[in-house]
Amino acid sequence: MGPSSQPPPGAVDVPAVRRAVVGIGLYAAAFGTTFGAVAAAAGLTVAQALLLSVVMFTGASQLALVGVLGAGGGAAAGIGAALLLGLRNAFYGVPVTEILRPAGLARLWTAHFVIDETTAMATAQPTRAGGRYAFWATGLVLFVAWGGGTVAGAAVGTALDTQRLGLDAAAPAIFLALLWPRLAAGRRALVVALGGAAVALVLLPLTPPGVPVIAAAAVAVLAGLRGPAVRTTAEEGS
């Protein structure tokens, strides 16, 4: 099958998925290396960094947690930030369950791989078979690249000066890049982002590390609760 040929309906476009997965794997290796280096700079051992990448396995939460710990923040603030950021994965469970339909014990290991990238890849496929293939291909490659990157980054971070390498700029750049596509959701998302940023900016010198990020979550809750019953009605009416 040539690269330009269309798969028959119902078939899985394996080459297209594989190309996308290679890109995600490269990104995961780079992001994982960054996480490992940041974790090492925050005082974590290689084993501790790897524990997070293997068991927590959700990048933004991991990076936020080690950021709080590295800045001398408390356990509750670090855990709270990680859980609030990880909450979105619960909502990815809905489309993923529709596509993969895991039953019984399969839920236990399927759940572990429900993250941004696997959900995006699975839901982008036109068929359930394609979605299932994309989910597992993305999940397994990402898991290996992420874990390998973490070990490499933690080893580098322990041995070298990560500041000199500019790796401390990687975490905020990654947060910004993760935020970016979410702003396309509309003006409301932009307002919430600016609100969250403002809360963090005000609380930064007043509260212990981690608290500004958790307080910013309140902006999202308020905006969501007050949110557009208007929009729902409009959608139902149209």
Added chain:
Amino acid sequence: MSGTWAVLVVAALGCYGLKLAGVSLPAAVLEHPTVRRVAELLPVAMLAALVVVDVGGAGGSYAVDGTLLAGVAAGAVALLLGRGLLVVFVVAVLVTAGLRLLV
């Protein structure tokens, strides 16, 4: 040291528990409009706050590093130009590291 391990294990298992809840709970619970809206906006507010904290001074007081700020700004330009995560990451790190070599 064991304190750190405990924090990491609790946070990691908690994040796994959230994923497990997502594939186990009835879809109706998670698809409640208000719940959905809050869930969609949470990462928006928190990621914006994380950028501010990382650039503005993570240690509990304002401390802006010009080279880091320039690197993140360069990453933002890459985003504006429609570049993906990997490019943004590389640009931010290289600009920051490059400026630190110069200054």
